[in-house]
Amino acid sequence: MEHPPQRARAVFSTEDFQVLRAAIADYLPKVADKSESVKVAALYHRLGRLT
Numbered sequence: 382m383e384h385p386p387q388r389a390r391a392v393f394s395t396e397d398f399q400v401l402r403a404a405i406a407d408y409l410p411k412v413a414d415k416s417e418s419v420k421v422a423a424l425y426h427r428l429g430r431l432t
Contacts, residue, residue, distance in 0.1 A: 401428055402429060405421060405425045409421055409422060
């Protein structure tokens with residue numbers, strides 16, 4: 382007898398996203414003049430949509 386696939390468990394809680402977003406906000410000015418700043422800014426924006 383086969384079991385249906387189990388639902389994936391969340392890795393982060395809602396509170397984790399707030400902490401991550403605050404950490405990235407602190408990191409953004411440090412990479413402002415580097416090429417990775419675009420990716421970091423996009424991540425910051427995506428995390429803001431989740432909280």
